[in-house]
Amino acid sequence: MAASIDPLVVGRVIGDVVDMYVPSVTMNVYFGSKHVTNGCDIKPSIASNPPRVTISGHPHQLYTLVMTDPDAPSPSEPSMREWVHWIVTDIPGGTGPTQGNLSCFFLII
Template sequence: MTDIQSLFKEHCIVPDVVKIAPSELLNVQYPSGVAITMGKELTPTQVKDKPTVKWAAKEEEYYTLAMVDPDAPSRESPKFREWHHWLVGNILGSDMNKGEVLSDYIGSGPPKGTGLHRYVYLIYKQTGKCDFSKVPKLPNNSGDKRGKFSIAKFAEQHKLGTPVAGNFYLAQYDDYVPKLYAKLKG
């Protein structure tokens, strides 16, 4: 078992988000200068802008990237599990610019007093180019249709299999969160 798989189990991402943890590390670097160190705490301020992601991609293959929060609105009461923050499909190789944005990036926004949330990044290798025409395209200025999402069900529906790479961090409320909520009311 790899460190990734051990930490996904230790933090209950397996089974809360996926049944099988990925074996490869997904590198995530934010414009603020911070990178995800698996399972470490970051602030909503540090992760407010869309990051750069890198993994061991094959240039002729298609991939799907997801970022989800299984702890919405809190880990004790996850009635909106999962809230998806970012969803991009049909990424050719590792070129995120060549992907189909299904849900534009929204940074972490854990409500005040709800403690630490897990923010999980997953990469799935597609068997070919997928038809995502029936998937609603969500902008980054609205939280509508993001709650009660299941990346496992989405992966099953689109025949994505199990994730090949992943990473995660923890975050709790900071003074950026009200600014994010104002943006989402748009």
């Protein structure tokens, strides 16, 4: 049986954008009814609306969620890397980013 390799390693997100890490909480992301996992392709029609995100953890601990594009504007020409779309801070564990503070917002058109 072949070993499974994390799609974030294959895609060079881990090792290029962030260092290797061990998750301390679980995060779930949904676009509509579609559960998004590492390496999952999403059609633009699904991603036109904000995702629903839940973060496990203790309610008295605060988390930060960062949405970046590590290979903007394209994987073959990552000239603007790393592009930050938004950052949400102070998210209580067991909730989602709607309970946090939107720190910045950048829009790519």
